[in-house]
Amino acid sequence: MAVVSSSALDADIATRLKRDDAGLVPAVIQQHDSGEVLMVGWMDDEALHRTLTTGRVTFWSRSRGEYWRKGDTSGHVQHVRSVALDCDGDTLLVRVDQVGAACHTGARTCFFTDLGAVAGA
């Protein structure tokens, strides 16, 4: 049974959301104009509520166990453009306007390590 945090999240959305055992769903963060996938974070109901209503992306930090409004420390703010839920309700796609680097390493995107895949035909 998933943990569901007390939240002001819209009831219709809360009903559709399929959370993991920790009450979280992954959120893919994409730069709205270039299409670049910047990072993946995690949201509980309250983080999603804040993201939907404030114009700024808020995550639940699994490592620190606290809400994390992206950019508050680094200045690398994510301004929300749109939020979509996937067909089975267990993943979010958040399109943003990213200020500066999305990655804590200073890279624009967190996905900078290529694994050398064999390309398909």
Place this chain on the structure above:
Amino acid sequence: MAVVSSSALDADIATRLKRDDAGLVPAVIQQHDSGEVLMVGWMDDEALHRTLTTGRVTFWSRSRGEYWRKGDTSGHVQHVRSVALDCDGDTLLVRVDQVGAACHTGARTCFFTDLGAVAGA
């Protein structure tokens, strides 16, 4: 302690991979040219190994408990273009050439439900 399936996955990659308690990592699937985010699936070591070496995307289906090579039933094959690991080793970005619809509903992408976010400044 995460479950790690026996696999022929490259040892360097296996060392860097941070799996959840079920031995899985989320894989964001993106159309390589348009940048469209199509879906998110899950991979264990063996699914990643197959994805890296065969040119076709293979997931671990959490609902069915089996490997799932995308398109074998539907024809909606995902040809691999590249695979990247994120900075903390717990998420994959797979760029593909998607044949037909990525979503089981027949939609091109699984992210077709807009949640009506307030846009940021």
